[in-house]
Amino acid sequence: MNTPPETPTGPLDGNAAGGILGDLFAIEITAATLICEGCGAFAQVGAASVYGGRMGVILRCRDCGKAMLRMARTRAGLRLDMRGARSLVVDIAHA
Amino acid sequence: MPATDGPAPLPRRLQWHIAEIADIIVETPRVKSLVLTLPDWSGHMAGQHVDVRLTAEDGYQAQRSYSIASAPEASQVALTVERIEEGEVSPYLTQDVRVGDRFEIRGPIGGYFVWTAAMDGPLFLIAGGSGIVPLMAMLRHRAAANGKTPATLLYSSRTYDDIIYRAELEGLAAQDKSLKVTHTLTRKQPSGWKGFARRIDREMLQDTGFPPDARPRIFICGPTPFVETAAGILFDFGHGRHLIKTERFGPTGG
Numbered sequence: 001m002n003t004p005p006e007t008p009t010g011p012l013d014g015n016a017a018g019g020i021l022g023d024l025f026a027i028e029i030t031a032a033t034l035i036c037e038g039c040g041a042f043a044q045v046g047a048a049s050v051y052g053g054r055m056g057v058i059l060r061c062r063d064c065g066k067a068m069l070r071m072a073r074t075r076a077g078l079r080l081d082m083r084g085a086r087s088l089v090v091d092i093a094h095a
Numbered sequence: 096m097p098a099t100d101g102p103a104p105l106p107r108r109l110q111w112h113i114a115e116i117a118d119i120i121v122e123t124p125r126v127k128s129l130v131l132t133l134p135d136w137s138g139h140m141a142g143q144h145v146d147v148r149l150t151a152e153d154g155y156q157a158q159r160s161y162s163i164a165s166a167p168e169a170s171q172v173a174l175t176v177e178r179i180e181e182g183e184v185s186p187y188l189t190q191d192v193r194v195g196d197r198f199e200i201r202g203p204i205g206g207y208f209v210w211t212a213a214m215d216g217p218l219f220l221i222a223g224g225s226g227i228v229p230l231m232a233m234l235r236h237r238a239a240a241n242g243k244t245p246a247t248l249l250y251s252s253r254t255y256d257d258i259i260y261r262a263e264l265e266g267l268a269a270q271d272k273s274l275k276v277t278h279t280l281t282r283k284q285p286s287g288w289k290g291f292a293r294r295i296d297r298e299m300l301q302d303t304g305f306p307p308d309a310r311p312r313i314f315i316c317g318p319t320p321f322v323e324t325a326a327g328i329l330f331d332f333g334h335g336r337h338l339i340k341t342e343r344f345g346p347t348g349g
Binding site for chain 2 (some may be wrong): 022
């Protein structure tokens, strides 16, 4: 497995965003379920399409392509934007 | 209410730790495994990865992700790294590092592309090149846990010399009748080669894999086109989408 490459070469799997998401979330978030606001599809974060590089990532729905989650390292700090996701469901007993 | 009656404390988010190289194993001309001493390691599951961070003297930092190659049962964590010629991190990790060197690491990361021996159903692993690494952790875990569910590995490499863990895979398959290892060599084959000699395709996946009604858990790891080809064919065969897990890596990760 490799980090999202510096030169975008197409999406990776949501699993590749585990590191940057781990900067914020205390639990393993790639096993959580993300529900797309665009089409209602639900899938594990690890199965979403990931675009990005060193500065941050965008997770897109594999079904409709809608951007569901963006996370970036900015000068002000970590910035999480979840417009595009209906909800994030975490099985806390197994997280 | 006393504080002790509250919910269990949540785990802490990912922290950077110092790893020290305890051993270096040459796997192929372009691939090495780094065996690490990690004092605060929390344990991992087969299929997870770590982030590695290197800091230059001028403060410049480079960070990459590498799959864990070792089984959870192993006493030390091992990463397997392929040298990417234009890479920033992999040339250092495959050429320059020596036993005793240190770098920063955080993990384990990933709860999606993981397999444990407690999971039911046959296991179908499909690897392209260094995509074998997280799948090897699964096979090592399966052997350590004495897993009995049928398992098949289909492993695509360019040449015979590029096959990572070749001898160990032979040994695992020889001692376990429920494990089948099939190779395909896409670029060059040694004389008398009995394996496949082409890129993965429909017929190859049909011949080596399990039928959809066996509900195998499928893990595919490799370059993006490899993963998309394999996943697309298996989806067409009728394997449930939630049973097909993929991990793509880009060609310029290193």
